[in-house]
Amino acid sequence: MTKIDKRFLSGNEAVAEGVRLCRPQVIAAYPITPQTTLVEKLSEFVADKEFPCEYMLVESEHSAMAATMGASMMGVRTFTATSSQGLLYMCEMLNFVSGSRFPVVMVNANRSTATPWNIFGDHRDAMAMRDSGWIQLYTESGQESMDTVIQAYRIAEDPRILTPVMVNLDGFSLTHTYDLVEVPDQEVVDRFLPAYQTDNKLDLKNPKSQCISIGPDFHTEIRLQQQDAMDMAKKVIADVDAQFGKEFGRSYGGLVQEYRCDDADYVLVVLGSVAGVARTVVDELRKQGEKVGVIRVRSLRPFPNEYFASLKNRFKALGVLDRNLSFGNQGGVYTETKAALFTPGNMIQTLNFIAGLGGRDITKVNIAEMFSKLKAVSEGEAENEMQFIGLRWS
Amino acid sequence: MKPQVNQAFKLPTNQSELSLGSSCVAGILTAVNAGWRTFKPVIDQDKCIRCLLCWVYCPEGVIGKENEKLEIDYDYCKGCGICAHECPQKAIDMVREAVK
Numbered sequence: 001m002t003k004i005d006k007r008f009l010s011g012n013e014a015v016a017e018g019v020r021l022c023r024p025q026v027i028a029a030y031p032i033t034p035q036t037t038l039v040e041k042l043s044e045f046v047a048d049k050e051f052p053c054e055y056m057l058v059e060s061e062h063s064a065m066a067a068t069m070g071a072s073m074m075g076v077r078t079f080t081a082t083s084s085q086g087l088l089y090m091c092e093m094l095n096f097v098s099g100s101r102f103p104v105v106m107v108n109a110n111r112s113t114a115t116p117w118n119i120f121g122d123h124r125d126a127m128a129m130r131d132s133g134w135i136q137l138y139t140e141s142g143q144e145s146m147d148t149v150i151q152a153y154r155i156a157e158d159p160r161i162l163t164p165v166m167v168n169l170d171g172f173s174l175t176h177t178y179d180l181v182e183v184p185d186q187e188v189v190d191r192f193l194p195a196y197q198t199d200n201k202l203d204l205k206n207p208k209s210q211c212i213s214i215g216p217d218f219h220t221e222i223r224l225q226q227q228d229a230m231d232m233a234k235k236v237i238a239d240v241d242a243q244f245g246k247e248f249g250r251s252y253g254g255l256v257q258e259y260r261c262d263d264a265d266y267v268l269v270v271l272g273s274v275a276g277v278a279r280t281v282v283d284e285l286r287k288q289g290e291k292v293g294v295i296r297v298r299s300l301r302p303f304p305n306e307y308f309a310s311l312k313n314r315f316k317a318l319g320v321l322d323r324n325l326s327f328g329n330q331g332g333v334y335t336e337t338k339a340a341l342f343t344p345g346n347m348i349q350t351l352n353f354i355a356g357l358g359g360r361d362i363t364k365v366n367i368a369e370m371f372s373k374l375k376a377v378s379e380g381e382a383e384n385e386m387q388f389i390g391l392r393w394s
Numbered sequence: 395m396k397p398q399v400n401q402a403f404k405l406p407t408n409q410s411e412l413s414l415g416s417s418c419v420a421g422i423l424t425a426v427n428a429g430w431r432t433f434k435p436v437i438d439q440d441k442c443i444r445c446l447l448c449w450v451y452c453p454e455g456v457i458g459k460e461n462e463k464l465e466i467d468y469d470y471c472k473g474c475g476i477c478a479h480e481c482p483q484k485a486i487d488m489v490r491e492a493v494k
Binding site: 214 | 416
């Protein structure tokens with residue numbers, strides 16, 4: 001029996017261990033709070049020759065993604081990480097990487113975007129990059145973050161997918177909080193994640209042009225190819241998570257993870273680390289006889305449309321907690337969830353809760369308030385469709 | 395020496411024949427590219443003194459000096475007229491293309 005290696009690690013350290021186990025051959029990164037301790041740890045690993053890797057200290061996030069793409073173009077496994085302003089600065093290159101179908105894996109430490117300047121967690125950064133063609137996964141714990149990085153390479157490098165993956169961790173509440181994390185053996189990870197092999201690379205024996213221009217005559221078909229890969233990713237994300245479960249004993253529900261939803265009347269849809277608080281509140285409310293549950297969306301891209309479309313009238317009311325807001329409309333997860341629910345026969349009432357912006361805590365009281373509003377709206381009380389929860393004053 | 399147009403090249407006819415993303419096989423010519431031209435340069439070989447200034451200035455590299463007479467590759471000439479402008483002998487005329 002193999003020894004179980006459990007360590008007390010921060011979210012960033014857990015990710016670094018996960019990246020180490022995946023053995024990327026090139027890492028190009030630029031430090032930014034709250035991602036810094038992650039890339040610091042990785043540079044230590046490379047300096048200590050924990051695994052053979054070229055660590056490129058670049059001058060910006062735009063360059064980080066460009067260098068990562070260049071390395072991926074040579075057919076090697078690559079990694080980078082960023083956050084907030086850095087992610088926005090990468091925007092152009094994100095689209096290059098996804099359009100060129102390079103399976104780069106990146107960790108994004110979710111953080112608000114300036115201004116007002118703010119280093120704390122919310123999802124405005126990743127939400128702004130929703131249409132960049134990247135798969136976006138959101139994690140809840142240090143353990144899941146490590147495991148999802150390992151899964152991310154399997155998903156990205158699948159020949160049917162060949163699409164980059166952004167693994168999102170909540171800034172500070174995940175990146176900087178410590179937890180007991182099980183670090184798997186290298187041999188087990190190697191078995192789960194074989195070396196990356198691809199024909200989509202620069203090769204003197206098989207010369208190719210990369211990042212070419214494609215005009216109106218073939219452009220739509222190339223975009224269809226990307227969409228087909230994303231559709232296939234829905235299956236692959238679920239399959240990889242299930243296979244990971246068999247190999248490592250941990251899995252996370254694939255695209256979405258339900259908690260006590262089977263007989264629920266009111267459910268709350270969340271992304272990321274707030275799921276833990278939400279589950280605690282669900283347990284407390286269940287003791288008081290309220291039938292409540294939590295749906296954690298793990299994959300924002302591809303979005304689990306089919307799952308939400310299948311809900312029909314399973315619940316009386318469904319709330320979406322957004323740690324982001326598209327000014328002039330509503331929360332990003334809400335608009336997509338509502339669109340997916342819009343099917344013949346759907347009777348579920350919906351509300352959108354905006355909370356946790358710029359790192360404000362989302363408390364148990366806040367979550368309980370959301371459930372009580374869902375109950376109220378399903379009983380015919382008037383509620384504004386979108387509401388800010390936890391405002392300083394009302 | 396320019397590569398020849400690869401006559402065997404076929405554009406994809408269905409989704410599965412597309413190359414992956416924004417990549418394609420490199421190092422082959424799939425088509426000529428002369429459709430931009432309104433005027434075409436014509437060398438008067440009697441006036442030409444083979445000073446090669448046109449060869450130097452041609453931005454497309456379509457003037458060939460391999461043979462005794464300078465030759466313009468009309469498959470790729472864009473008709474910009476720089477050769478005619480630079481020719482000290484006024485040996486190059488810009489002749490309007492026939493309307494197709």
